[in-house]
Amino acid sequence: MRSLLLCGLGVLALAACNPDDVVHKVGWFSTMRHQRSVKPYARPMAPVDGTVPVTGAEPPVDLNTADRLVNARTRTSESLNHGQFLYETYCQVCHGEGGKGDGPVSALAGGAFPAVRNLTDDAARKRSDGYLYGVIVNAQAMGRGLMPHYGDKVRGLDRWDVVNYVRSLQQKGRP
Ligand code: HEC
Incomplete structure (x- = not known):
């Protein structure tokens, strides 16, 4: 019993040196270390349903609304210029420098990768600006499920700059 007490005192003495290092190891001390908070490398908490960002909410874009x-x-x-910068950053890897669907990803697949669309063909030219915008925001909702989601990377008015740049590629690519 005596040695246990001494031992306990020893722990307390240690705690006195640097409480932060020791105290949390003893279950019945409550410290700020044990609290409801996001720990380093923990996944961030999802916002509560219906949360609206202070910058305003974005209405969803889909096939019915895009046009x-x-x-x-x-x-x-x-x-x-800004659209070109964004296009080269996010789109060129698949759609290619001239938008013909022949980016490095296609080249890796040994030629034009069948699923990656040519953005300068007749079909793409006939699309509305809103349609192109919709594919950038959420290709899935636009029925283009094979293209990854870019709405979280290309934001706000930047998306229209990319649309404008794709239009200029279409003009350059005119036969
Ligand atoms: C990882 C490769 C990849 C990247 C990066 C990518 N796309 Fe795509 N894109 C695709 C694929 C694959 C399709 C065809 C999807 C389908 O049909 O399901 C597609 C389709 C499209 C279409 C539809 C064309 C049509 O005629 O309907 C547009 C427009 C488009 N992409 C624009 C963009 C833009 C702009 C960017 C950059 C923000 C981009 N893509 C980035 C792979 C990619």
Whole structure:
């Protein structure tokens, strides 16, 4: 019993040196270490249902709504330059420099990768700006499930800059 007490005192003495290092190891001390919080490397908590970001919520874009969207960016050289930068960052790897569906990913597959669409063919030219925008935001909802989701990477008006740049690729690619 005596040695146990001494031992306990020893622990307390240690705790006095640097409580943060020791105290939390003893279950019945309550410390700030044990609390409901996001720990390093833990997955962030999902927002509560219906949470609206302070920057405003975004209405979902899908096949029914996309065609009605109006391009919010005029095709200035500033918009095209910015669109080009974004296109080269996010799209070129699959769709290729000229938008013909022949990016490095296709090359790896040994030629034009069948699923990656040519963005300069007749079908793509006839698409509305809103449709192109919709595919950038959420290809899945636009019936283009094989293309990854880019709405979380290309945001806000940037998406229209990419649309404008794709249009300029279509003009360059005209036979
Ligand atoms: C990982 C490869 C990949 C990347 C990166 C990618 N796409 Fe795609 N894209 C695809 C595939 C595959 C399809 C065809 C999807 C389907 O039919 O399900 C597609 C389809 C499309 C279409 C539809 C064309 C049509 O005629 O309907 C558009 C527009 C498009 N992509 C634009 C973009 C833009 C803009 C970016 C950059 C923000 C981008 N893509 C990035 C693979 C990719």
